Amino acid sequence: MTRDPGGTPPGWRSVRKPASIKDVAAAADVSPTTVSHVLSGRRPVAEETAARVRSVVNRLGYVPASLARSLQAGFTSVVGLLIPDISNAFFADLAKGAEDAAHDLGYSLILCNTEFDPEREDRYLGMIRSRFIDGMVYAAGSPPSRQRLEALLGSFPIALADEEVEGLEGALIATADHEAGGRFVGNHLRELGHRRALALTGPRGLKSSTARASGFRQAFRGDVVERIGDFKESSGHRLVAEFLAEQRNLDATAIFAANDLMAFGAIAALREAGLAVPRDVSVVGFDDIRVASLSSPALTTVRQPAYDVGRTATAQLLQYAARGAVPPASRHTLPVELQVRDSTAQPAR
Amino acid sequence: MTRDPGGTPPGWRSVRKPASIKDVAAAADVSPTTVSHVLSGRRPVAEETAARVRSVVNRLGYVPASLARSLQAGFTSVVGLLIPDISNAFFADLAKGAEDAAHDLGYSLILCNTEFDPEREDRYLGMIRSRFIDGMVYAAGSPPSRQRLEALLGSFPIALADEEVEGLEGALIATADHEAGGRFVGNHLRELGHRRALALTGPRGLKSSTARASGFRQAFRGDVVERIGDFKESSGHRLVAEFLAEQRNLDATAIFAANDLMAFGAIAALREAGLAVPRDVSVVGFDDIRVASLSSPALTTVRQPAYDVGRTATAQLLQYAARGAVPPASRHTLPVELQVRDSTAQPAR
């Protein structure tokens, strides 16, 4: 983290010291003020002088130090995006939406990949307290520490994306309509004739997950057994394997997984147990990641507008953050869509 | 981009002005110097005084402004990652590796998603010139402007990831062994008995793409027709459709796509033409994105260590950037692995 200017090994080219506004001023025989005005155009400068300054700027390759500029301006035009795992396609899409929105508004985006690690999350949240970023889009993948977030929410520009935090009022929220998604799945399975289902949920405390489950339950109106997972493929596999092992009289004909990854894990476990999808068991996912349409069987799932969630959360947040304001409570619910494919069918009698 | 402190609409809470080191100093009745020393530990401070300072720091919730700190220190502990498309699984994995390496070394990572847009790329490259980032990992998805890059390479810490730029010497490069990957595919197809192949390449000027093709050609030793694509699914589809349309006597029995996405596009086009994979035509991809193993048929492809490429490039770069040095030329070639799955078979006689 610290430099040792003296100890540079031989052969290393050091970054040559860049020109500062003072260097430009000296070379053009004007004051730094004038250089600044030429570049920003905030006050008129005689064309002759301006031309001279511009020529020196080019010759020296002068680029204003953004740090100094930001320090003086009081904002950085950088926004953070905190997500658990960028290699998860859902978050990658969300990130793309966030980056697009940020770019459109002249912001850069710092990627805060937490790997579900609270310590890492803490470090990143520190960036907003140290004012290195003007705001943060928070897309927690696991139940975040409400306490930590609560202290920040009132004082800093933060938006909650995809996931709202239970018990936390007053936040700016952009999220897919998880409950409707659950309902769609419930309807679909009920209409196919299913009456007993296994629901694989996300971690406790995640509103998105509980919303999906409750929407599902409400529309399905049949027997539902719930198992708690963690959104990973492995947990889908494990939960289903365990379920099959302990299963007595209750034999579900359908599985609703909290996301596509878990659905794939579930399918793998079913296969290992000699069960075919959808002949023996129907499986539904959530997210509609690209794999869903290409896998075999193609997965019936709920398309979540990940890109739009990221984009909306960021655009809304920056509307306030750009003015140095804390966003007021507001909710942006984005529509989801059921994608019926080949992993669901009528239950075998 | 500019703030209007006066025009804040009613109901907006403004971010309250954070405490500065001076506020802390005043409240603790010491000088800012002392506060700094208490916090950094760079010089001893009487325990009694230190305790008093710490208590004030807590009470005021003081966090040093990282901007000011960076300005004074001369570096930001932020590194950029420039990629064309974060929603492409390959780059998402690469990004994860980069972020991990950055985090391990105490750096944050700015995501520069260019969408193959040169203007956007330019804007991001400006960040390194304005010294907002200490270095840049450059993973171009299209032939980058050599000129622009050349000017930067000598003066700023930049690492080339995955893609080297033809005609550009002296850079730090971390890349998968594309040529070996091409050879693996060539051998595999030849051993299966294929003699005529269609190679779908990436854009001209991309070393990775030409290396794959040349490795392939060298090992395959049969007839190879080349078509130039752009790494997108759509181009795989289009090229194959065109090829089938114009095909006369030369009928290839195998297709080697420059990446998995193009391979999927190719398979789709083949299907539409009533051809089965691998019965009528074998198809091989490159990258081994997750879909590859889940699709139907599972795709034979070359596993590229995307995560490692990102991680290596970043770790190597920061080794120099952290000392304010420009990295010397060096090449880190990471091994690839052929994944034989279900999309390749012996050619029908």
Added chain:
DNA sequence: GTAAGTCTCCAAAACGATTTGCACAATGGA
């Protein structure tokens, strides 16, 4: 009793921009 260390702490100078108040000259009109 004085010289040489220790402990503590502070003042001031960076870092590199932007912003604001003024000074000075030239111009125009009365």
Added chain:
DNA sequence: TCCATTGTGCAAATCGTTTTGGAGACTTAC
């Protein structure tokens, strides 16, 4: 001739840190 106006550019303060070089008060040692 005098005043007001416009055009042009600079000096100095500011943003919030860190880093030096001392200063002053005590000890300790001879």
